[in-house]
Amino acid sequence: MKLVSLVMIAGLILLYFVDAALKIQLMNWEMLIHSALRFFTGFILLGIGVFYAHKLRLKSAVYLVLALILADDIMDYYRHVNSFNFEVLLHSIYMLLWGSLMGYVVMKYSKDKAGN
Secondary structure: OHHHHHHHHHHHHHHHHHHHHHOOOOOOHHHHHHHHHHHHHHHHHHHHHHHHOOOOOHHHHHHHHHHHHHHHHHHHHHOOOOOOOHHHHHHHHHHHHHHHHHHHHHHHHHHHHHHO
């Protein structure tokens, strides 16, 4: 549990600095939806499906992630939300990486806990 807490707290601290450096306002509905979508996509597809369970190949998981992100960007385009710029792209990559690390660590912890 210490490792899960460490990854969560370190990720939140780094998220604060990433948002401050990129001047992204995280506390609005659009950015919360974008961040949650990217985090849980990384958590489930990359962290659990690829790195932990090895149920998906990395190539097919990357295609799924790109399809989900592209679908979200198309929805934003039709809703006239401008979220396609370099800063948001860097923020999205960070959220995917943090989500995949959290997914792997949580599954590793749950397996170790179930084995005891």
